[in-house]
Amino acid sequence: MFKLSNLSYANQRKLIILAFSFIPVILLVTFAYLPVVNMFKYSFTSWNGYSKNMEYVGLKNYINIFTKPEYFSVFKVSLYYFVATFFQMGLALYFATILSFKVRFKNFFKGVLFFPYMLNGVAIGFIFLFFFRPDGTFDTLLNALGLGKNITLWLGNPDVINISLASASVWRYMGFNFIIFLGAISSIDKDIYEAADIDGANKWHQFKHIIIPSIKRIVQLNLILAISGAISAFDIPYIMVDGANGSKTFVIQTIDMAFKYGKFGLASAMAVVLLFIVIIVTLLQRLVIKEDN
Amino acid sequence: MFTLKKSVASAIKYISLIVGSLVAIVPILVVFFASFKTKEEYATTSPITPPADFTNISNYVTAFIDGNMLIGFMNTFIILIISIVGATLTGSMIAFILSRFKFRGKKLLMGAFLLATLIPSVTTQVATFQIINALDLMNTRWAAIVLYLGTDIIAVYIFLQFLDTISQALDESAMLDGASYFTIYWRIILPLLMPAIVTVIIVKGVNIYNDFYTPFLYMPKTDLQVISTALFKFKGPYGSQWEVISAGIMIAIIPTLIIFMSLQKYIYNGLTNGSVK
Numbered sequence A: 001m002f003k004l005s006n007l008s009y010a011n012q013r014k015l016i017i018l019a020f021s022f023i024p025v026i027l028l029v030t031f032a033y034l035p036v037v038n039m040f041k042y043s044f045t046s047w048n049g050y051s052k053n054m055e056y057v058g059l060k061n062y063i064n065i066f067t068k069p070e071y072f073s074v075f076k077v078s079l080y081y082f083v084a085t086f087f088q089m090g091l092a093l094y095f096a097t098i099l100s101f102k103v104r105f106k107n108f109f110k111g112v113l114f115f116p117y118m119l120n121g122v123a124i125g126f127i128f129l130f131f132f133r134p135d136g137t138f139d140t141l142l143n144a145l146g147l148g149k150n151i152t153l154w155l156g157n158p159d160v161i162n163i164s165l166a167s168a169s170v171w172r173y174m175g176f177n178f179i180i181f182l183g184a185i186s187s188i189d190k191d192i193y194e195a196a197d198i199d200g201a202n203k204w205h206q207f208k209h210i211i212i213p214s215i216k217r218i219v220q221l222n223l224i225l226a227i228s229g230a231i232s233a234f235d236i237p238y239i240m241v242d243g244a245n246g247s248k249t250f251v252i253q254t255i256d257m258a259f260k261y262g263k264f265g266l267a268s269a270m271a272v273v274l275l276f277i278v279i280i281v282t283l284l285q286r287l288v289i290k291e292d293n
Numbered sequence B: 001m002f003t004l005k006k007s008v009a010s011a012i013k014y015i016s017l018i019v020g021s022l023v024a025i026v027p028i029l030v031v032f033f034a035s036f037k038t039k040e041e042y043a044t045t046s047p048i049t050p051p052a053d054f055t056n057i058s059n060y061v062t063a064f065i066d067g068n069m070l071i072g073f074m075n076t077f078i079i080l081i082i083s084i085v086g087a088t089l090t091g092s093m094i095a096f097i098l099s100r101f102k103f104r105g106k107k108l109l110m111g112a113f114l115l116a117t118l119i120p121s122v123t124t125q126v127a128t129f130q131i132i133n134a135l136d137l138m139n140t141r142w143a144a145i146v147l148y149l150g151t152d153i154i155a156v157y158i159f160l161q162f163l164d165t166i167s168q169a170l171d172e173s174a175m176l177d178g179a180s181y182f183t184i185y186w187r188i189i190l191p192l193l194m195p196a197i198v199t200v201i202i203v204k205g206v207n208i209y210n211d212f213y214t215p216f217l218y219m220p221k222t223d224l225q226v227i228s229t230a231l232f233k234f235k236g237p238y239g240s241q242w243e244v245i246s247a248g249i250m251i252a253i254i255p256t257l258i259i260f261m262s263l264q265k266y267i268y269n270g271l272t273n274g275s276v277k
Helices: A009-043 A060-067 A074-099 A106-118 A121-132 A137-144 A161-186 A190-198 A203-231 A235-241 A250-260 A264-292 B002-035 B039-044 B058-066 B069-100 B106-117 B121-134 B141-150 B154-163 B168-176 B181-192 B194-210 B213-218 B227-235 B242-276
Strands: none
Touching: A009 A264, A009 B069, A009 B106, A009 B121, A009 B141, A009 B181, A060 A264, A074 A106, A074 A161, A074 A203, A074 A250, A074 B002, A106 A161, A106 B002, A106 B242, A121 A137, A121 A161, A121 A235, A121 B002, A121 B227, A121 B242, A137 B002, A161 A203, A161 A235, A161 B002, A161 B242, A190 A203, A203 A264, A235 A250, A250 A264, A250 B121, A264 B121, B002 B242, B039 B242, B058 B069, B058 B242, B069 B106, B069 B141, B069 B154, B069 B181, B069 B194, B069 B227, B069 B242, B121 B141, B121 B213, B141 B194, B141 B213, B154 B194, B168 B181, B181 B194, B194 B242, B213 B227, B227 B242
């Protein structure tokens, strides 16, 4: 009978390297690299997704994206999500800082602030659809606070819809930044605070001179991730309003182009643009962090 | 004066924590309330009023049966188990050879996995769709499973990180006893990797359970719907029956709540390990 242990270790090594990398490499090539190659190929065609022949159209798709305002305007929507990220990070940093010192019911607060991040995306979409609907939770709360005159159609008014949706997004992802910051802050040596206390530094000084410098790298990382996050926003605007009333994001636009209108060539070109933005942002992030070291 | 300042600071601290918690809880709480209300009660009471009767579970029954939530849970469960077992095995296998052996192409392999992290799967979906189609996986559970398996590189990182802390002397002493490399992986490395495996299971499990995109795009068939897509379907027929939709939302959330309550510690560790390093 064949037994692995009868082989020499040198042969075993070859066998195990081949056997153990076979499936992961196949998966990697099929679902990570092949799509990228195909996407570039499609992006120079006017393919509709199913016909046999793909007509080569050169750079036409790319020119369309950058010259027609209906394609380019989706980037404006990203700005809302981008700005929202700053609020999200600020809140996360604030809560992480106070919860890393002595606080009553610490674990309760930690759990509650983090929990939204664990929730199902569709459930969150519905929760906020319920929250923002006319005479819904938000309107009721505003009335109770005497702010009823500010009520508008939170998801129907194109001027505010992206603010509403971006707030839902902050609600969803704040807990993630919070837990990451909390982890980073808790790894700071406790003795430093004691030394600072003796020197008479107050909490604000400690935050500014101890906490911020120690977690600077993670703050930078999160900030730059925020750009790619803002550009690839999808779940919340799609589930809640299907990109209606001026809330279409780049990803919704791409998916619509491909699967609703059968413009695979154009959709691929859009995806290539999206990919490039994300790669540039990632490279930028590596550069910034490297320089910092 | 000093103590006054201190107690003001302390008050601000607690007020902000309470406000933060309310903002996190209230949107879920009102859905919880609505899920117990009768149709008339829902129409006549304000969203922030608790239901008259917390034992009225008729909305849950409607949501669970008419919304086909049972199929959703079953499909989610099947996909979760296969994807997680698969990702743990393939991830730990590739990490094992990368951390233990020197071989030609090792740098290339490592680089290939690294580079792939740069490609967000959401950007390549249009082309991935064609591949799934060509492989005839469209409208099968395997579409989701292979995608969850294939795009996972985070697991490899977590395992590699952890393997560095397992001494190579262990492997060597096993080799003196005549153990094959496979035995070393299966009997020594895999059990020692347990903490890393828990991390991978949690991070992956949360992602898969909450994912909407993949099942929505690749498994539109009704009997293949998962929790996310089953819930999404409530939007059509129950568009105005918020008491039923609310019950559906709660049904999707309850498993998460239970797992979160019981595994809190591991979840915190898992997420910080997985994303910071």
